[in-house]
Amino acid sequence: MKTPEKKNGKHNGQNGSSATPPTQLQTELLEMSVWVPQSMEPGSVFLLRNRSELRVEHGLHGFWAVLACPQCGTLGLITEPQYRGEHSVMCGSPHCSCHFLIHDHSRLEYLPNH
Numbered sequence: 001m002k003t004p005e006k007k008n009g010k011h012n013g014q015n016g017s018s019a020t021p022p023t024q025l026q027t028e029l030l031e032m033s034v035w036v037p038q039s040m041e042p043g044s045v046f047l048l049r050n051r052s053e054l055r056v057e058h059g060l061h062g063f064w065a066v067l068a069c070p071q072c073g074t075l076g077l078i079t080e081p082q083y084r085g086e087h088s089v090m091c092g093s094p095h096c097s098c099h100f101l102i103h104d105h106s107r108l109e110y111l112p113n114h
Ligand SMILES: [Zn+2]
Pocket: 069, 070, 071, 072, 073, 074, 091, 092, 093, 096, 097, 098
């Protein structure tokens, strides 16, 4: 006698998340408390420990945080005005045109590309 149980068991396995559309982008930043480059996922942000010194040295153009592009994960440095949402952020990767604003140090708003 054959039983169809095996098939049904597989169907209810761990791969039940296929309903998520591939175009879904991160909408929130994930702030890292320690610098572990390997765990920087798309949308992760890490505030530089010496950011205050960098700002004293370079003014508002001093780098403030490392941000992993929410679309492709490429790491890039951002300034404090970008972190505060006063300036938009553009991904540094030549293969990605992600352009966004950071609101409240946590939410991402995607902007159209020019
Ligand atoms: Zn990117």
